[in-house]
Amino acid sequence: MSKILVVGRGGREHALAWKLASSSKVQHVFVAPGNGGTALEKGVTNVEIEPMDFDGLTEFVRKEKIYLTVVGPEEPLVEGIVDFFSDQGLLCFGPSRDAARLEASKSFAKQFLKRHEIPTADFKVFETCEAAIEYVRKIEPPIVIKKDGLAAGKGVVIKESVKEAITAIEDLYRSPSEPVKRIVIEDFLEGEELSYIALVDGLKFRAFSTSQDYKRIYEGDRGPNTGGMGAYSPVSFVDELLEKKIVELIVKPTLKGMVEEGAAYRGFLYFGLMIDKKKNPHVVEYNCRFGDPETQPIMMRLESDLFGLLENTMEGRLDEMDLEFNPGTALTIVMASQGYPANYETGSIIKGTESVIDAKVFHSGTVLTGNRLLTSGGRVLGVTGLGTQFSDARTKAYDSIKKISFAGQQYRSDIGHMELKRIPK
Known part of the structure; x- marks a missing residue:
């Protein structure tokens, strides 16, 4: 039996740790640094090491004789954690620094798509605020503006007027905390979004079940983008x-x-897609890791041994396994702190999670202090229902949320609304 280390502290990492711990081949799962949910999870232990502390992580891996490290968030992947581990002869699941450029740079990703004639929206890259503003004065809204770099899923703004677009561009370039050096402005694509996530090893891949997430903070898909307020599969x-x-x-x-450009991809690869009215797919973005909150409903439905899948991928035998899923539906609703995705307070006491029996509560921004569970982030919990039908999963998730409370909580009441419209009356 093997020991596993999961790197990260969010809902994605809780879901991955929970699924890995269920494998008969896994002795124990450690999470660095983890959260309040992983602290309470059977077969899982938190470790007080930050995701960017590569030296601390490798030291722990050697000390505990960890067989495989699985990296959840994008920042350590983009900064080369897999290369760092590999140079020391340690197994680490994820793409190399070069391969992770697909997410690290929006301009690189768009130019890659263009080079390889992969369908995506037309775009232009701008190095200066003045050039970007001059361009948007000549085009029709909606105007899509993307920050070139990591943004935790919040680096895209869509503006309905040229005036609003100019203000957004000025804010990006003149931000006192994080001014950008480059932005991408692209054509607005109409359609419905889809998350398509695959397990990849070079040219080999196995696709996970499809999912759809809800990025906007408010009902009706209004308001600013977030890391994700819910998802279903x-x-x-x-x-x-x-x-x-x-x-x-x-x-x-x-x-x-990626192979042709000398950066063969290995790891989870997320394709953020827009499906137009003619049911043609277009790439909106790449992520070099599993989506969050899509991980939660997908892991709820995954019946295959996740550890076995990762092990086969590392050994070049990905094509020897198939991914099997529960035929039903899983749906996740994110409970967030008041003020998110802007400024929010932490430290509120969370009550009622232990009373949820018809859903799984994955933790994102929580910390366990003594026997008290407290909020510690913008997205706090991902309440996930599993049912034979879409409506069953949705009802379980929303009914379970009513049992949980913390000061200033907010969540969307319409997660899955597009799917509801497709269900025959």
Whole structure:
């Protein structure tokens, strides 16, 4: 039996640790640094090491004889944690620093898509505030503006007027805390978003079940982008023909392009897609890791041994395994702190999680202090229901949320509203 280390502190890492701990091949799972939920999870132990402390992580791996390290968040991947581990002969699951550029730089990703003729919105890259403003004065809104670099899922703004776009551009370039050096402005794509996540090893891949997340903070998909306010899996409009288009037009050309450019990809690869009215897929973004909160409903439905899948991938035997899923639906609703995604307070006492029996509560921004569970982040909990039908999963999740409380809590009441419209009356 093997020991596993999961790096990260969010809901994604809680879900991955929970799933890995269920494997008969796993002795124990450690999470660095983890959260209040992983602290309470059976077969899981938190370790007080930060994700960017590569020396501390490798020292712990050697001391505890960890077989495999699984990296959740993007920052350590982009900064080369996999390369750092590999140079020391340690197994670390995720893409190399070069491969992680797909997420690290929006301009690199868009230029990569263009080089390999992968469908995406037309775009332009700007190095200066003045050039960007001059350009937006000549185009029609909606105007999509992307920060070039990591932004925790919040680096995109869509503005409905040229005036609003100019203000957003000025804010990005003149931010006192994090001024940007480069932005991408691209055409607005109409359609419905889809998360398509694959387990990748070079040209080999296995796709996880489809999912859809809800990025805007308010009901009706209004307000600023967040890291994600909810998600569900699977998505019913994805039929065999659409999935074939995704694979042939996007997934295979992406993997082939990375190999050709000397950065063969290994790890979880997230394709953020827009599906237009003719059911043609377009790439909105790449992420070099599992989506959050998509991880939560997907892990709830995954029946295959996640550890076995990762082990086979590391050994070059990914094509020997298939991914099997519960045929039902899983739906996650994120409970967030008041003020998120802007400024928010932490330290509020969370009550009622132990009374939830019809759903799984994955923790994102929590900390366990003594026997008290406190908020410690913007996104706090991901309450996840699993049911034979979409409506069953949704009801379980929303009914379970009513049992949980903390000061200033907020959540969307319409997660899955697009899927609800597709269900026959």
